[in-house]
Amino acid sequence: MDARALGQYFENPDTLFQLVNNTAVCMVACNALNRTGVISRLLEGPADTAVLAASCQVPADRLARLLDYLTAHEIIEKAADGTYSANARTQVMHDARDYLVSTELGAKAGSKMHESLKGDGTPFEHFFGQPVFEYFSSNPDAAASFGGFMGWMTRRVQRFLFAEHRFEPFSTVVDIGGSMGDLLLAILEEYPGTNGILFDLPATAEIARAQVAESPLADRVEVVGGSFFEEVPTADLYTLKQILHDWNDEECRHILSTIRKAIVPGGRLAVIDHIVSDVPTPNEAQSTDIAMMIWDTGRERRLAEFEALFAASGYRLDRMTRNPAGHSVIEAVPV
Numbered sequence: 032m033d034a035r036a037l038g039q040y041f042e043n044p045d046t047l048f049q050l051v052n053n054t055a056v057c058m059v060a061c062n063a064l065n066r067t068g069v070i071s072r073l074l075e076g077p078a079d080t081a082v083l084a085a086s087c088q089v090p091a092d093r094l095a096r097l098l099d100y101l102t103a104h105e106i107i108e109k110a111a112d113g114t115y116s117a118n119a120r121t122q123v124m125h126d127a128r129d130y131l132v133s134t135e136l137g138a139k140a141g142s143k144m145h146e147s148l149k150g151d152g153t154p155f156e157h158f159f160g161q162p163v164f165e166y167f168s169s170n171p172d173a174a175a176s177f178g179g180f181m182g183w184m185t186r187r188v189q190r191f192l193f194a195e196h197r198f199e200p201f202s203t204v205v206d207i208g209g210s211m212g213d214l215l216l217a218i219l220e221e222y223p224g225t226n227g228i229l230f231d232l233p234a235t236a237e238i239a240r241a242q243v244a245e246s247p248l249a250d251r252v253e254v255v256g257g258s259f260f261e262e263v264p265t266a267d268l269y270t271l272k273q274i275l276h277d278w279n280d281e282e283c284r285h286i287l288s289t290i291r292k293a294i295v296p297g298g299r300l301a302v303i304d305h306i307v308s309d310v311p312t313p314n315e316a317q318s319t320d321i322a323m324m325i326w327d328t329g330r331e332r333r334l335a336e337f338e339a340l341f342a343a344s345g346y347r348l349d350r351m352t353r354n355p356a357g358h359s360v361i362e363a364v365p366v
């Protein structure tokens with residue numbers, strides 16, 4: 032999708048208000064109607080307010096106001112007889128439910144950006160009192176929702192990943208910080224005859240284990256809990272999707288060095304992350320860079336910054352498949 036600058040909304044106060052107010056209100060409306068089951072019910076078929084209110088046990092008056100808001104913005108449909116129905120955007124809103132919930136978490140944390148800028152700690156730590164992955168380890172519902180969000184992100188980039196990039200032949204791939212296993216399972220499906228290890232923090236690995244067990248590819252997957260700051264399993268391909276962007280340079284060098292100790296000779300590292308343009312550009316890399324400043328100590332990086340991390344951790348950049356619209360694949364090999 033073309034990157035468009037938000038500057039046009041700042042040309043006058045009315046468009047600025049429309050942008051900011053609707054972004055916040057739309058997120059709230061979508062989250063409320065996803066969480067109360069109204070959207071799932073609408074996706075089953077048309078219904079009026081009374082039916083939706085009764086089946087989802089929410090007050091009809093306020094429900095109608097939320098539905099009318101989303102109707103006004105063409106996210107659902109309303110017929111002349113007052114019946115609401117789903118359209119293609121309603122399905123997108125449902126598919127993106129974990130993303131929308133995580134965005135709400137990010138908005139809470141982001142409200143502390145000014146405090147974080149003037150002191151130590153990330154905005155997330157200022158709001159929630161602990162680093163994001165510790166928070167997820169002690170909040171399984173939030174962790175599962177974040178895992179769903181990550182799976183949604185993976186599905187967004189999957190077409191690019193398999194159409195534009197081919198991994199060199201490998202026998203075992205470890206997906207480092209592999210969340211619920213969406214990427215690993217997609218890779219195993221694309222590369223028959225290979226095996227995979229899903230590696231993530233113990234609490235996340237525990238949630239992922241149940242999801243992976245339901246896959247027809249489960250017998251090719253081992254789920255391992257641990258920390259990439261300590262030790263990772265041995266393999267000949269390591270994928271790190273949206274991992275390095277969570278951490279500062281020193282932490283990234285630590286992660287890469289841990290992998291360097293385990294990787295077999297001839298093995299490869301595939302970093303799947305945004306590449307920031309040298310010239311400020313209104314694309315996903317630029318906005319996610321700020322999101323990383325909210326969530327943790329990380330950042331999105333320029334290609335030269337990845338090269339420097341590799342060089343300092345015992346690798347060299349070998350090749351890259353650039354994705355102008357999203358995550359690129361940057362492969363490095365041990366030296």
Ligand SMILES: C[S@@+](CC[C@H](N)C(=O)[O-])C[C@H]1O[C@@H](n2cnc3c(N)ncnc32)[C@H](O)[C@@H]1O
Nearest residue numbers: 164181208209210231232235257258259272273
């Ligand atoms: C931004 S998510 C990316 C998830 C997945 N790679 C993807 O792209 O869908 C970061 C992942 O790193 C995991 N993680 C964080 N700290 C970790 C650690 N010390 N060891 C292993 N995994 C960790 C998190 O649990 C989370 O699943």
